[in-house]
Amino acid sequence: MSDAFLVVRNDEEQYSIWPEGDDLPAGWHAEGTAGTREWCLQHIDAVWTDMRPRSAR
Template sequence: MRSDIAYQVLVNDEGQYSLWPAHQPVPAGWVADGKTGTLDECSAHVDEVWTDMRPKSLRDAMA
């Protein structure tokens, strides 16, 4: 990943996060969570909000 371009944070239906170049269309199965910025800013946001790495389907099954 390049650090000189803007990124956005994406999330899928399983609650998994990804960093994606902001100038690229969002791939099928993913939605933007609203955070855009530098690679470091987006990475820090993911670290803050993605506290449970288990897929949502597994979390639901274990509840």
């Protein structure tokens, strides 16, 4: 199991993390941030300020 993760975002502008090197699920795209699980989760906390899906805003 890898310690490296990617921050991923879907078309509704919802965020998650995904193990680096694994194929991304349909509808999710790498956002550009990679690192440890903790680093990626801290980044998501900083940038994902409105948790509602884009279509609900």
